[in-house]
Amino acid sequence: MRYTAxxxxxxGLTGCQATPTRPGSAAVTTHSTSSASPxxxxxxxxxxxxxxxxxxxxxxxxxxxxxxxxxxxxxxxGEWALDQRIARELKQRxxxxxxxxxxxxxxxxxxxxxxxxxxxxxxxDRLRDTRGLGPRRYDALLRRNAGLRRLVADEVKVTPAMxxxxxxxxxxxxxxxxLIMVPNLSEATKVIKRLEQGASFIDLAIEVSTDxxxxxxxxxxxxxPLDATFPKEIRDTTAKLQVGEVSPPIALEGGFAILKCERxxxxxxxxxxxxxxxxxxxxxxxxERTLMSRQARTLLQNLDVTVLxxxxxxxxxxxxxxxxxx
Numbered sequence: 001m002r003y004t005a006x007x008x009x010x011x012g013l014t015g016c017q018a019t020p021t022r023p024g025s026a027a028v029t030t031h032s033t034s035s036a037s038p039x040x041x042x043x044x045x046x047x048x049x050x051x052x053x054x055x056x057x058x059x060x061x062x063x064x065x066x067x068x069x070x071x072x073x074x075x076x077x078g079e080w081a082l083d084q085r086i087a088r089e090l091k092q093r094x095x096x097x098x099x100x101x102x103x104x105x106x107x108x109x110x111x112x113x114x115x116x117x118x119x120x121x122x123x124x125d126r127l128r129d130t131r132g133l134g135p136r137r138y139d140a141l142l143r144r145n146a147g148l149r150r151l152v153a154d155e156v157k158v159t160p161a162m163x164x165x166x167x168x169x170x171x172x173x174x175x176x177x178x179l180i181m182v183p184n185l186s187e188a189t190k191v192i193k194r195l196e197q198g199a200s201f202i203d204l205a206i207e208v209s210t211d212x213x214x215x216x217x218x219x220x221x222x223x224x225p226l227d228a229t230f231p232k233e234i235r236d237t238t239a240k241l242q243v244g245e246v247s248p249p250i251a252l253e254g255g256f257a258i259l260k261c262e263r264x265x266x267x268x269x270x271x272x273x274x275x276x277x278x279x280x281x282x283x284x285x286x287x288e289r290t291l292m293s294r295q296a297r298t299l300l301q302n303l304d305v306t307v308l309x310x311x312x313x314x315x316x317x318x319x320x321x322x323x324x325x326x
Contacts, residue, residue, distance in 0.1 A: 069311040072132070074319030077312065078300070083140060085299040086147040093151070101146040102139075108285070145292065152291035158283045166279045166286075167272055169226035174265040175238040178218035180204055180258040181211035188249035188256035195246055201260045210255065222265055234259070
């Protein structure tokens with residue numbers, strides 16, 4: 001249920017596959033001024049040469065390639081296609097991405113992961129592992145975001161009202177709640193009935209909730225009424241709940257939510273002037289992220305892709321709609 005978006009907004013394009021497709025493993029045509037660089041391994045991939053030895057048996061690229069394409073071909077095609085569009089847009093506007101811009105993207109990511117530099121490195125390594133971000137895709141991701149940030153730079157505006165709202169969100173009153181998410185009202189009604197009969201909210205969250213918070217017994221991060229990373233229905237409900245109170249079913253896009261308020265966090269006595277500069281920087285980053293995400297969707301919407309490989313075509317069709325989601 002946590003609707004956060006890390007500063008590298010295009011990380012959503014990378015999916016969760018640990019094995020990316022090999023560049024040049026399938027034929028793709030995009031209407032772009034950029035072209036892919038030659039791949040020296042292409043002959044082996046297309047020709048079915050050996051890819052690996054498994055218990056003494058040779059695994060050929062002819063066997064492996066369709067499985068790799070099926071697993072993550074649509075994701076990697078989306079990344080590559082967006083990269084081409086970003087490059088073309090930058091060229092048309094006579095803009096460029098420097099190595100300093102790329103290094104700044106990595107620095108921003110580390111800062112968002114943790115204030116502790118050593119912890120940030122460890123978290124970044126874990127993030128790359130879980131997202132299947134090897135050296136090439138990780139570098140492409142940083143350059144992709146640097147390009148998008150450059151494209152939206154002139155649109156970024158931060159107002160005093162935005163900084164004040166972020167201050168109230170960060171330091172104002174919050175509620176800590178647990179969540180049970182179910183697919184329909186019928187299931188939500190059953191949950192409410194079991195709670196009324198004395199069932200444990202935590203146990204029910206682990207048993208029936210479809211949200212990832214089920215692994216923590218439905219526990220959510222502290223929620224501010226101004227935190228737009230949560231749906232408005234959730235924010236409005238948590239603001240009204242008393243400690244120990246359970247909400248009625250809440251209709252959301254993905255089903256029905258039931259909340260229980262665990263505790264309230266009082267407003268922190270932090271003077272606005274002492275944090276206004278840092279909040280201004282954070283507000284700018286959030287505006288940039290929103291504009292970058294919008295720019296990426298616009299570029300992808302206008303993309304004309306013809307996939308010439310049957311396996312990759314299936315993977316692309318399964319993935320492309322998800323790339324355009326807000």
